[in-house]
Amino acid sequence: MPEPKRLEPQPLCASDELKERGDAVTFDILEFGRSAQAFALRFNGGAVAYVNRCAHVPAEMDWQPGQFWDQERRFIICSVHGALYEPPSGHCVMGPCRGARLHAIELKEEGGQVHWYPSDRIQPPL
Ligand code: FES
Structure with a gap:
């Protein structure tokens, strides 16, 4: 029998670790069961997270x-x-993959803490 999926919110960091247009907080995930990395940033007050791919x-x-910001700290840039x-959307607006988008991970920010939500695709590491 497959292992049950863990879907409860996962602790990520304290809210004040995500500074406005500051460095990302990175975290490990399993994507389709394989190790991968994700990152969270704050932009215009809101916290967002994406798979780092x-x-x-x-x-x-x-x-x-x-380090995911472009020089003006306006866009996430692929190095x-x-x-x-x-x-806010992970939508590619310029570059070779224009029109595509990053894979978003849902966040919840409450009481000074940020949590991320696993999904069928994205799970916490074992
Ligand atoms: S790998 Fe990111 S733009 Fe080519």
Whole structure:
């Protein structure tokens, strides 16, 4: 019998660790049962999280760990070929994968804590 999926919210970080347009908080996940990385950022007050995998080539996007912003801190940038993603939607607005999007992970922010929600696709590490 397959292991039951764990869908309860997972602790990620304290709210104040996600500074406005600051460095990302990265976290480990299983995507379809395989190890992967995800990241969370704050943009215009809201916290968002995505799987750290470019929509162009399946590569991690940060040029240094946790560094996902372009120079103006307006877009999430892929360090490999420079695709630019809208932070609130993960939608690629410029670059070789224009029109594609990052895979979002749902977050909940409450009482000064940020949690992320597993899904059928994304699970916490074992
Ligand atoms: S791998 Fe990200 S733009 Fe090519």
